[in-house]
Amino acid sequence: MSSSQLRDAALAFAGRLPDSGPVAVLATPRIETVVAVVGCLLAGVPAVPVPPDAGPAEVRHVLDDSAATAWVGERPDGVDLATLPVDLAARAGAATYAVEPSDPALVLYTSGTTGAPKGVTLSHRAIAAGLDALVDAWGWTPDDTLVHGLPLFHTHGLVLGVLGPLRVGGRVQHTGRPTPERYAATEGTMFFGVPTVWSRIAADHDAARALASARLLVSGSAPLPVPVFEAVERLAGRAPVERYGMTETMITLSARADGERRAGWVGSPVLGAQTRLRAEDGGPVPDDGETIGRLEVRGPMLFDGYLGQPTATAESWTDDGWFVTGDLAARDDGGFHRIVGRESVDLIKSxxxxxxxxxxxxxxxxxxxxxxxxxxxxxxxxxxxxxxxxxxxxxxxxxxxxxxxxxxxxxxxxxxxxxxxxxxxxxxxxxxxxxxxxxxxxx
Missing domain, CATH: 3.30.300.30 (ANL, C-terminal domain)
Incomplete structure (x- = not known):
């Protein structure tokens, strides 16, 4: 779809929204998903992406917790919400909506590894600030074509991987699945992947070499093993860009397109973000690249809170306004960060x-x-x-x-x-x- 076709279809979808939502969108890798999410954003109605492989209990939790009022996509058994159709050929004229930067844009659910998934509320302002910081860090321009095959129900695939290109005015091509063969067969200047994707690409030498013409290979969502980093660099002719973020924070740390890329390190704070490391007693830790501390961040790209959970929200912030990521990190004297793991499961006291x-x-x-x-x-x-x-x-x-x-x-x-x-x-x-x-x- 062209930008104008997407905008027309999204505005037409926005005009059919029955109320102020939220709207649950079955996040299959289809253009209808993009139209529905963009339509919700244009109308100021929060969109709630639902994983396509979510089981009945998870779907029910997301719908009940978010208080969704409508559903987009194939409706599974047990979902009794009204289904909203998406017409890709629709035209909506010059309709406009009043949307405040502080209004909630997306409710993204955490992975639920330590309990029931929590709804993370991201405002329009936070998403814009987070994407603009990556435009700065990665030299992202309208001439870029982003390629990825990531799921569209989380920050990496949806916010960075779809809203990012729309924000900057470039192109995005989704490969359906993130296989080495599909990445190698798709032309682009930027490629996004999680470490599992890059590991498979590194093992497929022909696929890795096919990415040599891209200017940026970005890895995130989990640590990239050093051997994979080195193999991609050797085969594709360029080192991957590693970055760090959470559903709650978007991306706060990244290597820069015009700067150093160091295996095992996730770079320095992006535009507007700040970090600090704290010891167990709350004091600072030295910037020696070795001493481990609790990573805390702040910046305009952070979330507004956990939906309907004021206690959990308050517990995730320090009294002086820093978000406690729960991750452990080390930082060198140049501001480069190395993520060591989660404080809850990766800090071993032996x-x-x-x-x-x-x-x-x-x-x-x-x-x-x-x-x-x-x-x-x-x-x-x-x-x-x-x-x-x-x-x-x-x-x-x-x-x-x-x-x-x-x-x-x-x-x-x-x-x-x-x-x-x-x-x-x-x-x-x-x-x-x-x-x-x-x-x-x-x-």
Whole structure:
């Protein structure tokens, strides 16, 4: 669709909205999804993207929690809301709507890895500020064509991957699924992917080389393993751009298109964003690139709150106005950040040491015998927590390999950071975004 066709169809959809919403949109990778979301934004009606693979319980939770008044897309059993059609050929004339920057634009639901998904309310102002910061960081222009095959129910695929090109006036091509073959067959100047996508592309040398003409390869939503970073750089001829953000914050850290790209690091604050690292006692940590602290952020791209949960919202902010991300990070004296993991599951306290699971995972992923890995701390009467590495091997799983991996970490990092145990598994439990659900490893 051209910009004018999209605007006409979206305005026509906006004119058929029965009330002030919110409107639940089944976020299938179809142009109808884009028209419906843009129509809601133009009308000032909050859109609530629903994952296409969501089960009945999750759908019911999202609809009840958001108080959605209408549904867009194929209606599953158990949904009794009125269904709104999307007419791609419709024309709406010169209709306009009064929308305030502070009005809610999207209600995006968290992945729910630590309980029921929470509705994150993003305003028009926050989305605009977040996208404009990326325009600055990535040199994004109307001449760019963005290619990706990411889901359209979260920040990465929908806000960055669809609203971003619309904001700047460029093009977006969605590949349906983010396979190496489809990425290689689609021409573009920018490509978005999660680490799983880049890992598969790195393993397909022809696909990786086909991306050599793109100016920007962006990875996010989870840490990019250093070996994958290096393989993409070697095959595609350019290092990936890593960035960091959350549903609640959009993107607050990123490497710049015109700056340094460092494997394992997610760059510096984007335009308007600020960060600080805090120790357990609330004090600052040194900017030495090694000392781990709790990452807190602030800026105009942050969310307004968790829908209907004022207590959870208040608990996520400090008294002096910083959002507590729940992530652990280190920062060097140049402002570059390295994400170590989640404070709740990735901070391991073993033998009096505070250890980040992420750096152990990065070390293990450098070994060719390791396809995937997740490191956790399990209760230990002697150490407090014992470091355990769950490994998906690329070949045979043997006791000798387990011992070799322990020795590797002891040499590569430090003796006290070595796993006390290596457990082999065929797969790691992941959510729809590809993030490992460490709480499910024992099960």
């Amino acid at each position: 033998g009096g040491y505070r250890i980040g699971a992420g750096e152990i995972e990065t070390s293990l992923l450098a070994r060719p015998e390791v396809a995937e890995v997740a490191v956790v701390g399990v209760p230990d009467d002697d150490l407090g927590q014992r470091i355990v590495a769950w490994v998906v091997p690329s070949g045979a799983a043997t006791p000798a390999l387990g011992r070799a991996l322990v020795d590797h970490v002891a040499r590569d990092l430090a003796w006290h950071k070595r796993p006390r145990e290596v457990r082999f598994t065929q797969a790691l439990p992941r959510n729809a975004m590809g993030k490992v659900q460490k709480g499910r490893l024992e099960a």
